[in-house]
Amino acid sequence: MNTFTLDPEVTRSLARDLDQQSLPQPLALPSLPGGCLSDFCSALTAAFHNVAARDEMMRSDLAHLAEVAVVTTHAALTVDSDGAAAFANENVAPRPGTEG
Numbered sequence: 001m002n003t004f005t006l007d008p009e010v011t012r013s014l015a016r017d018l019d020q021q022s023l024p025q026p027l028a029l030p031s032l033p034g035g036c037l038s039d040f041c042s043a044l045t046a047a048f049h050n051v052a053a054r055d056e057m058m059r060s061d062l063a064h065l066a067e068v069a070v071v072t073t074h075a076a077l078t079v080d081s082d083g084a085a086a087f088a089n090e091n092v093a094p095r096p097g098t099e100g
Contacts, residue, residue, distance in 0.1 A: 006076045015069035022063035027052045 027048065033041060 006073065008073050008077055011069050011073040015066045015073070018062045018066035018069065022059045022066060024056065024059060027055075
């Protein structure tokens with residue numbers, strides 16, 4: 001059996017980084033010239049919009065991961081604290097046959 005190890009500060013730091021990266025970034029599209037470059041620029045604009053849509057989905061996933069990291073850290077610390085308190089208060093039932 002492996003011990004579950006969780007460093008709350010590292011997890012919180014990771015969650016903060018993920019949350020920061022989930023914020024939308026401005027996308028500046030170039031102005032479209034007319035003439036023979038028009039079709040190319042239209043395709044380029046469509047590609048930019050596609051990248052922006054995928055970027056938005058990725059940032060949404062990052063925000064979700066940040067939220068899950070915070071909730072998981074809180075739950076792990078709560079369970080650890082409750083377990084330690086129960087053990088300290090001897091609320092843990094003795095194993096059968098070990099009663100003194």
